Amino acid sequence: MDKLIQWITLSSLLNNWALKIYHISKILDENAKKLKSDKIPKEFRPRIDGPSVGWKTFFRQQEAFSYARRKSSDLHVFSYESESLGSETGQRMFLVASYPVFWHYYRQLDEQKKTHYELIPEGSVCKLYFDLEFPIENNSNCDGRAMTDIFTKYVTSWMDEIFKVKCSKEHVLNLDASTEKKFSRHLIFQLKRTAFQDNIHAGNFVQFILQKLKEEINKLKQNLSDVLDFDEPSIISQSDKSSDEQTVPCDNQLDPPRHSQEQDKNDDKAEIMDGFTEEELLSMVVRNKHNEETLFCDQGVYTKNRNFRLFQSRKFGKNNPLVISEDNLYIPPKDDVMSYEHLIFNDSLIANIEYSPALRILQFDSECQFSNKFSNGNVRAKTSGKAEDVVEGFTKSPYPEIDDFISSTLKTVSKAGRIRHWTYFSQGELIVYDIVGYRYCHNIEREHKSNNIMLLADLKRGVYYQKCHDPDCKSISYKSPDKDIPKEALPSFYFDDSFDEFDEGVDDMDILNAALEVEKTIDDKINENKDQT
DNA sequence: CAGCGCTACCACACCCC
DNA sequence: GGTGTGGTAGCG
Numbered sequence: 212m213d214k215l216i217q218w219i220t221l222s223s224l225l226n227n228w229a230l231k232i233y234h235i236s237k238i239l240d241e242n243a244k245k246l247k248s249d250k251i252p253k254e255f256r257p258r259i260d261g262p263s264v265g266w267k268t269f270f271r272q273q274e275a276f277s278y279a280r281r282k283s284s285d286l287h288v289f290s291y292e293s294e295s296l297g298s299e300t301g302q303r304m305f306l307v308a309s310y311p312v313f314w315h316y317y318r319q320l321d322e323q324k325k326t327h328y329e330l331i332p333e334g335s336v337c338k339l340y341f342d343l344e345f346p347i348e349n350n351s352n353c354d355g356r357a358m359t360d361i362f363t364k365y366v367t368s369w370m371d372e373i374f375k376v377k378c379s380k381e382h383v384l385n386l387d388a389s390t391e392k393k394f395s396r397h398l399i400f401q402l403k404r405t406a407f408q409d410n411i412h413a414g415n416f417v418q419f420i421l422q423k424l425k426e427e428i429n430k431l432k433q434n435l436s437d438v439l440d441f442d443e444p445s446i447i448s449q450s451d452k453s454s455d456e457q458t459v460p461c462d463n464q465l466d467p468p469r470h471s472q473e474q475d476k477n478d479d480k481a482e483i484m485d486g487f488t489e490e491e492l493l494s495m496v497v498r499n500k501h502n503e504e505t506l507f508c509d510q511g512v513y514t515k516n517r518n519f520r521l522f523q524s525r526k527f528g529k530n531n532p533l534v535i536s537e538d539n540l541y542i543p544p545k546d547d548v549m550s551y552e553h554l555i556f557n558d559s560l561i562a563n564i565e566y567s568p569a570l571r572i573l574q575f576d577s578e579c580q581f582s583n584k585f586s587n588g589n590v591r592a593k594t595s596g597k598a599e600d601v602v603e604g605f606t607k608s609p610y611p612e613i614d615d616f617i618s619s620t621l622k623t624v625s626k627a628g629r630i631r632h633w634t635y636f637s638q639g640e641l642i643v644y645d646i647v648g649y650r651y652c653h654n655i656e657r658e659h660k661s662n663n664i665m666l667l668a669d670l671k672r673g674v675y676y677q678k679c680h681d682p683d684c685k686s687i688s689y690k691s692p693d694k695d696i697p698k699e700a701l702p703s704f705y706f707d708d709s710f711d712e713f714d715e716g717v718d719d720m721d722i723l724n725a726a727l728e729v730e731k732t733i734d735d736k737i738n739e740n741k742d743q744t
Numbered sequence: 745c746a747g748c749g750c751t752a753c754c755a756c757a758c759c760c761c
Numbered sequence: 762g763g764t765g766t767g768g769t770a771g772c773g
Contacts, residue, residue: 272748
């Protein structure tokens with residue numbers, strides 16, 4: 212028996228091998244065509260247990276993602292700016308490859324051709340990262356390097372405070388893309404077995420700690436001198452309007468009303484701020500290119516599917532490649548096969564998280580209408596783990612046939628939606644699908660403009676129906692009429708039916724409550740994005 | 745044939761004083 | 762003038 216298994220394994224490996232050889236010759240052909248007279252890149256030598264060798268380009272991001280999803284889980288989407296005839300700016304293209312294959316070809320490109328970006332996928336776990344920048348012209352007295360150190364210390368203080376994650380400058384890969392005109396750095400935190408749930412959560416954390424910093428700085432400025440012009444727009448001013456009742460009001464001249472929770476938070480803040488001198492805190496304020504005061508940490512890099520420039524890449528037509536900063540202290544663990552540059556490249560990838568059963572997933576929900584349900588105001592620091600009978604994920608659910616059927620209902624002539632996330636309640640045999648790219652709502656009989664819909668598959672009754680995240684539909688708990696799920700997609704089609712009676716005792720309210728819980732969770736996520744408006 | 749996901753800003757409608 | 766909405770230029 213063992214031998215048989217060995218034989219099967221071996222023969223499938225050989226099959227794989229043959230396929231890969233075929234792919235390589237195709238890739239070489241394509242590359243030869245593409246490069247014309249240019250040098251032919253060295254081929255990527257696959258190993259039997261090696262990564263996917265594919266390398267495929269697309270005009271559209273969605274096509275790249277669906278190719279990557281379809282083919283293999285070790286494929287990732289990158290983007291780059293390629294020269295296009297008579298255009299100042301490069302044509303944006305998307306490219307799918309595994310990390311090793313990407314690096315193998317990327318490293319061989321001419322310096323000027325490295326204009327590549329990592330796509331930080333929506334919903335994927337990721338590292339904590341920062342984009343720090345200011346125009347030198349308007350900030351001649353600023354010492355960017357010292358500011359970066361202070362900022363790093365500020366972030367690590369909050370990481371300890373909120374998540375009890377201890378880290379320091381030695382854990383931060385520090386990349387530099389500065390020019391004479393502009394100070395520009397990327398910080399990428401290298402935390403062992405720790406990642407943020409996705410870059411939206413990371414962004415919420417950043418938004419929170421920067422808000423605290425702005426409040427402190429505004430307070431300092433007032434104490435320092437009331438002589439300074441009051442008309443100066445306060446750097447606090449961009450806080451969101453939707454959470455006025457929850458957060459400190461924008462008006463920094465008034466003490467906010469304090470509940471006990473708020474008091475706690477302010478105490479946390481005080482302890483953190485005590486670790487810094489006034490000069491240090493104020494040093495993180497710069498003037499932007501319009502000469503307005505702002506923090507030197509860019510808050511705009513935490514959006515869905517964000518493009519983040521790669522190690523050694525430059526902006527199209529510019530001469531500012533991202534290199535290791537002179538004062539970087541992060542050293543990757545030694546490796547016998549990979550070069551130092553390869554190790555840095557791997558560590559510089561925001562979404563390159565090594566999977567581990569002990570991976571700690573950090574979450575930070577933005578302040579919104581549901582913030583009260585968290586014990587510590589809005590802060591939730593927890594490790595992954597859900598109730599036993601709830602399973603969720605981003606790729607295939609335990610019922611791929613249902614997934615496929617649901618997906619098939621999301622197509623119109625002009626567009627095709629997809630499942631972004633599913634949550635399965637084993638007890639209720641209910642799957643909640645979170646849909647993107649298709650927003651048709653039965654209640655209003657057209658698509659919603661900005662709110663996504665969800666589809667719920669009730670496996671016990673063999674039907675599915677639609678609900679949505681729109682506040683109006685939600686307020687009436689709108690639920691579309693049931694529609695049948697085809698028998699061949701249902702699990703009972705594969706097993707013997709007639710064990711339905713078993714679960715007769717399950718309370719429908721439980722299922723309903725569970726589903727509502729999921730809707731809430733999803734809404735939190737949606738509100739995180741909305742709140743920033 | 746060919747980027748994406750925002751936000752700040754504007755114009756406009758409607759309402760209320 | 763205050764407030765909500767819908768469209769869009771332009772930024773990262």
